[in-house]
Each structure stands twice: as C-alpha cells, then as structure tokens.
Amino acid sequence: MTDTDIKKGLAGVVVDYTAVSKVNPETNSLLYRGYPVQELAANCSFEQVAYLLWHGELPTDAELKEFEEIERGQRALDDSVKAVVDLLPMTAHPMDVLRTAVSAIGATDPDADVATEESSLNKAARLYAQVPAIVAYDQRRRRGEDLIPPRDDLGYSANFLYMTFGEVPADAVVDAFNVSMILYAEHSFNASTFTARVITSTLGDLYSAVVGGIGALKGALHGGANEAVMHTFDEIGTADKAEAWLEEALASKRKIMGFGHRVYKNGDSRVPTMKTALDTLAEYYDRHDMVELYDALNDAMTSRKNIKPNLDYPSGPAYHLMGFDTLTFTPLFVAARVVGWTAHIMEQAASNALIRPLSEYNGPDERHL
Ligand SMILES: CC(=O)SCCNC(=O)CCNC(=O)[C@H](O)C(C)(C)COP(=O)(O)OP(=O)(O)OC[C@H]1O[C@@H](n2cnc3c(N)ncnc32)[C@H](O)[C@@H]1OP(=O)(O)O
Numbered sequence: 001m002t003d004t005d006i007k008k009g010l011a012g013v014v015v016d017y018t019a020v021s022k023v024n025p026e027t028n029s030l031l032y033r034g035y036p037v038q039e040l041a042a043n044c045s046f047e048q049v050a051y052l053l054w055h056g057e058l059p060t061d062a063e064l065k066e067f068e069e070i071e072r073g074q075r076a077l078d079d080s081v082k083a084v085v086d087l088l089p090m091t092a093h094p095m096d097v098l099r100t101a102v103s104a105i106g107a108t109d110p111d112a113d114v115a116t117e118e119s120s121l122n123k124a125a126r127l128y129a130q131v132p133a134i135v136a137y138d139q140r141r142r143r144g145e146d147l148i149p150p151r152d153d154l155g156y157s158a159n160f161l162y163m164t165f166g167e168v169p170a171d172a173v174v175d176a177f178n179v180s181m182i183l184y185a186e187h188s189f190n191a192s193t194f195t196a197r198v199i200t201s202t203l204g205d206l207y208s209a210v211v212g213g214i215g216a217l218k219g220a221l222h223g224g225a226n227e228a229v230m231h232t233f234d235e236i237g238t239a240d241k242a243e244a245w246l247e248e249a250l251a252s253k254r255k256i257m258g259f260g261h262r263v264y265k266n267g268d269s270r271v272p273t274m275k276t277a278l279d280t281l282a283e284y285y286d287r288h289d290m291v292e293l294y295d296a297l298n299d300a301m302t303s304r305k306n307i308k309p310n311l312d313y314p315s316g317p318a319y320h321l322m323g324f325d326t327l328t329f330t331p332l333f334v335a336a337r338v339v340g341w342t343a344h345i346m347e348q349a350a351s352n353a354l355i356r357p358l359s360e361y362n363g364p365d366e367r368h369l
C-alpha cells in the first residue's frame with residue numbers, strides 16, 4: 001500500500017448511498033430530497049423542511065398541521081432537563097451544555113433503545129422541539145435572565161426567537177432566521193452526520209448518535225466556525241483593517257474561519273442565500289458596517305488565496321445582528337442539523353452495515369519483551 005492509497009480524512013471517498021440530500025460541487029447545488037435548497041429557503045417554513053427531510057415528501061396542509069402540533073406540544077423545556085442545565089457552570093461552553101442536556105433527554109427516555117421507525121421519528125421530533133428551548137434558556141441564564149415559556153401560537157422560528165429574547169422580532173428577522181435553519185438543516189456526509197451514522201451503525205441508540213454529532217459539530221473546522229467568524233470580526237474591528245489583518249493571519253499560518261470547504265471548491269451553494277439574509281438584517285438594524293467588513297475580508301481572501309466562504313461566514317454575523325451571543329451560534333446550528341442527523345440515523349438504521357474502515361500499520365515491527 002502506498003501513501004496515495006490512503007485517503008487522509010476520507011477525502012473523496014464515497015462510503016454509502018443516501019437519499020436525504022445531494023451536494024453537487026460541479027453545479028454548485030444542494031438538493032434536499034430532490035428540491036433545491038434555495039427554493040425551499042424562499043418558499044417554505046423550517047417545519048415543512050423538517051417534515052420533508054424525515055418523510056421524503058413535503059407535507060400536505062393536513063400533515064403540516066399535525067406535524068406542527070407535535071412540535072408545539074413538546075417545545076416547553078422539560079423540568080428534568082432544566083435541572084441538569086442548572087447544575088452546569090456558566091464557564092461550560094453552550095455546546096457542552098447542549099450535549100449534556102441531549103444526553104439527559106436520552107437517559108430519561110424509557111424507550112431510548114427502541115429502534116423502530118415510529119419510535120425513532122418520535123425521538124427525532126422530541127429533540128427537534130426541545131433543542132430550541134435548551135439553547136434559548138442557556139443563553140438567558142448566562143445573561144442572568146429567567147426562562148421564558150414557549151408560545152404555541154407561533155411558528156418554530158418566531159417561537160425560538162421569542163423564547164430567547166422575550167419578544168417576537170420583525171418579520172424580516174424571523175424570515176432570516178428561518179432561512180438560516182433551512183440552510184443549516186442538512187449536508188450529506190459531513191463530519192457530524194458521519195459521526196452520527198457511525199454510532200448508529202453499531203446499533204447505538206439515536207440519542208447517543210446525536211450526542212456524538214454535537215461533539216463533532218463543535219470543532220472549529222466544522223460548525224464551530226460560525227462562532228470563530230465572529231471572533232475574527234471582533235479581532236479585525238473595521239473593514240479598512242481587513243486586508244492587513246489577513247496578511248498577518250496568513251503569515252502566521254492561521255486558518256481563516258468561515259472560508260474553504262472539503263467538497264465545494266468554487267464556493268458553497270448556500271452562501272448567496274444566506275448573504276442576502278445578512279444584507280436584509282444589516283439594512284433592518286442599520287449595520288452596514290457589518291456587511292462592509294464581510295465584503296472586505298471576503299475580497300481580500302479571494303485575491304490573496306482564492307478561497308471562497310462557506311455557510312458559517314454569513315451565518316455568524318447574521319446571528320450577531322439578531323442579538324445572539326457568539327457562544328450560542330453553534331448551538332443554533334445544532335437546532336437545525338438535528339433534523340439532518342436524525343434523517344441520516346433513520347436511513348442508516350434501515351440499511352445498516354457496521355462502519356469499520358481499515359488502517360495501514362506504521363508502528364514498530366513486531367518485537368518481544
Ligand atoms: C458548515 C461547515 O462545517 S463548513 C466548514 C467550516 N470550517 C471552517 O470554516 C474552517 C476553516 N476552513 C478549513 O479549515 C478548511 O477549508 C476545511 C477544513 C473546511 C476543508 O479543508 P480540506 O478540504 O481538508 O482542505 P485543506 O485544509 O487541505 O485545504 C487545502 C489548502 O487550502 C488552504 N486552506 C483551506 N481553507 C483555508 C482557510 N480557511 N484559511 C486558510 N487556508 C485555507 C489549506 O491551508 C491548504 O493549503 P496548502 O495546500 O498550502 O496546505
């Protein structure tokens with residue numbers, strides 16, 4: 001075996017089929033169950049997209065109504081989960097809090113190890129409904145604020161923002177949030193989804209697979225990049241300093257967070273849609289400086305390295321403008337991606353093979369004591 005036979009990071013390796021989504025770097029497109037994500041973002045609620053990813057088809061009006069009722073009926077933070085969150089120190093990263101809270105949900109579910117399709121869908125729906133409550137409450141407690149119970153007269157996105165900030169923001173903000181949830185919901189065999197599939201392949205339970213997914217998403221090379229983008233913006237300060245900042249960062253061999261992608265080499269299919277949402281937010285909040293900084297760093301990165309932004313680049317500043325704390329950005333990604341993870345967990349379980357690749361040994365030759 002030669003070095004070229006070994007695909008570091010499984011780069012370019014196709015490991016299985018999936019019918020959940022198609023990422024096509026050649027056409028720069030992303031399809032969820034066949035539908036272009038841009039069309040879904042322009043026309044659908046996150047609830048419709050969640051239904052689509054789990055069931056393979058968009059819901060009829062009656063199916064959507066029933067589906068919304070399931071989410072609305074479970075969106076209040078469970079007392080036992082709140083008690084677990086309250087035990088955790090404020091120094092814990094919100095991703096660690098969320099990971100622990102999801103683990104607690106699994107530990108309190110008597111059916112945690114039941115893997116029928118119906119039971120998996122119920123668990124997926126429970127997580128989809130509960131994660132916003134955990135994320136909203138964790139940000140509030142860090143600010144010294146009390147929990148806000150959900151409102152069942154609001155859709156998913158409006159209620160998420162209401163539970164976080166105590167008021168329903170303007171439609172422009174709710175719409176931008178909805179778009180971000182749809183764009184973040186699913187992306188084929190990315191690292192966190194693959195982690196969830198590996199755990200499922202051992203017949204591990206759905207909650208364990210989601211907890212594993214959260215752990216993988218936290219890293220700065222994956223979901224943690226949306227948080228890191230905001231740290232970069234804070235470090236740079238204003239648009240006029242972007243070019244010089246980039247020169248210095250590249251000279252010190254730093255990775256520029258929010259740029260580059262394992263699959264898309266000519267730009268991330270989701271960025272234009274999220275950038276439009278960011279522009280709308282900047283207009284609404286009168287924060288054109290944010291877009292100026294975004295453009296300045298993007299232009300500098302294009303001319304210096306020709307590396308394009310990924311979805312985390314516009315999402316970070318968009319969540320900042322909406323009022324989220326920087327540490328809450330990656331948990332927002334979880335709220336969306338839990339739908340994609342669970343769709344893949346169910347797909348993996350339905351056609352399972354233990355995931356167990358090989359390695360080429362390069363340690364010492366056999367030796368004896
Ligand atoms: C929603 C998401 O999860 S999208 C990903 C979010 N992650 C980030 O934004 C983190 C920053 N980006 C990166 O680290 C990378 O682009 C990754 C991890 C996303 C993809 O990496 P890979 O496919 O493994 O590409 P790799 O890291 O080998 O990059 C190829 C070359 O481009 C360079 N490069 C890639 N991305 C960046 C970047 N963001 N900043 C600086 N250089 C970069 C690499 O240094 C490498 O250069 P070299 O050939 O001179 O060594």
Ligand SMILES: O=C([O-])CC(=O)C(=O)O
Pocket residue numbers: 184186187189190191222261262263310311
């Ligand atoms: O596909 C990837 O490798 C990372 C990504 O963009 C995502 O998970 O949304």
